[in-house]
Amino acid sequence: MTHHQPSRRRFLAGLGAAGAAALLSGCVTSGSSGKSSSGGAVTLQSNLSAPQAKAAMEDLVAAYGKKGEVRLNTVAAETFRTQLPTYLTSANPPDVYTWYPGSVADAYARKNLLLDLGEVWASPELRGYSKALNTLCTASSGKKVFVPTTYYWWGMFYRKSNFAKWGVNEPKSWDEFLDLCDKLRSKGVTPVGLGAGGNTAWVASAWFDYLNIRVNGAAYHRDLLAGRHRFDDPEVRKVFDRWQEVLPYFDPDGTAVAFQDASTSMLNGRSAMMLIGTFFADAAPKDALDDIDFFRFPVVDPKVPLAEEAPTDGYFAGARTGRRDEVIDLMRFLGTAEAQEIYIKGSSGTVLPCHPDAKDAGTPLVLKGRRHVEEAAEITQFFNRDSSDALQPTADNALTRFIAEPKSIGSILTTWQRDAEKIWNA
């Protein structure tokens, strides 16, 4: 039996050597392919996985197809979110990505993971973009890293027929809003739907964002989310004092059902209104769409400059791309009015184009939405987009707890500040 031993050992050694060699050669080839992969189709990694949005993206890619080659790669939104850092750091990454501008893009830009798109911004297609969008797409290093294409808005959505039935009107000020809630409750309707249950706890952050930009202003809000103020400051406390005034009118199931179910309740008249983004219209039956209207989040302090939440979507490109020229060309196309109109036509049509000359869907709701955003002096994005995806769960925890036990707001804010510090200092 013993004479078998050496041969087996030699065999195993050989196997190990072969494996190591395969690994090393893999190293070499991948190292070289990282540089030499220029040419070929540009990969556009998209998180727009909903059937309608996906079809709109396919239209967009087909329209560009006359000028160059693009391979559209649609990945589930949740997968995309968790895999994005891996994509950006991999050796042979996708080239262009759908994502958000502002502090989210800046976080990647600071790690040198994003391609400088200054050339795209210098092109005639993007010259007409507003100054606000310009600032939004500039990283802290001063480089342009993002091409914005569409945005949507948040507001207090309701059904026109229901408001008419209950004999109530849109409020303007905070006091009028509280009166409205009181009146609705006396008619046996839940005044305010929330939908921060299921896996959409983040919806509650819209209330925090809006109350903060109404009470303390957009500048303070951005500073707070960037860690330049504290969540246990008296200013933040004032936000929750206001919230407590309206909290009794909230749907008691607010933190139990997801926003999709909450919007169904609103459409059925079980609740009267809801602070939500226009994307919720995708979850509405077609025959209800014409009946949907919205009003501006009530003004709390008229001295504070009017700000609205209007999250912008668009594209950035990875710095490790091997097809820089093709990427720049595609980005220029995505910035045109033509490309944005194609996307809006194919998608559900509740988004607005970023290009000043591009036509929107033209429905009364969208026209009103466009005016709504244009009247605002300042634009904020959304809690996670103005801070980071890492900070969002701290808000979810704090706000869910606040809605359940508003009395213990002091300790909630202390905890929130402690959790946020861990993320800011990480």
Add this chain to the structure above:
Amino acid sequence: MTTTSAAVRRRRAATAGFHLGAGTLALLWLLPIGLVLVTSLRSFDDIAANGLGSWPHSFTLDNFRQAWVDGGQRRALINSLLVTIPAVLVTLALASMAAFALSRYELPFRRSLLLLMLGGNLLPPQILLVPVSKLSELMGLHDTLTALIGVQIGFGVGFYVFVLHGFMRAIPAEIQQAAVVDGAGPWQIFWRIILPLTRPALAALSALSFTWVFNDLLWAITVLRSDTKMPITAALIGLQGQYVSMWNVIAAGSVIAAAPTVAVFLRFQRHFVAGLNLGAVK
């Protein structure tokens, strides 16, 4: 007289209670499956207008078409089978050979080898996500089905060796000795004696591993990146929108995705139960 009738009555009550309890449990267990089936047959407008939990007001088979064609489930199902079938076959082939060697021969370090395999199974796979992703990239296999098959084999083999080793060890040594006396070599013993005797365990394991590999999502999204290569589980979460999900299409997609595993289980269920029993009573 009265005491016996009381006993009979008590026994009847116990039987009724048992059936009632077990029946309720079974119903509770079937309720979510029923809900998925009903949802898959409703239209989106119906769900949006009446909510997910209401009685159905519509009937449509279009959701299945949407999931199959627009949702790309046909392609995804092919990908899943392309990964699952080779992965199951190769894993079982490798594992049965390893288990044969470890259980029937006095190999050095066989205890440590087995413990190593068991230890590998106790390790949570999540901590290996980044290494696996980087390694597949380094070897130029990233975003290929080969990489996914490789990962599935690598992570499956340890557990199967462990199970098959326990099973093969229970086969009496005399059978093998008789074969040796008749002049059979190790290969013949493995192929003609041990493997046929291990069939129940192999059938049970193949049903199990088919489900595990087929239902895996984690490794698929770790080593794959293109939507055309994603297996059915990844295609299923792809049906969820960024904000709004069409639950009827997702439910239809889930029914499609569950069909192959159910079919495999129905086909192998006799072996499966037998395999479990044989493993338990040595």
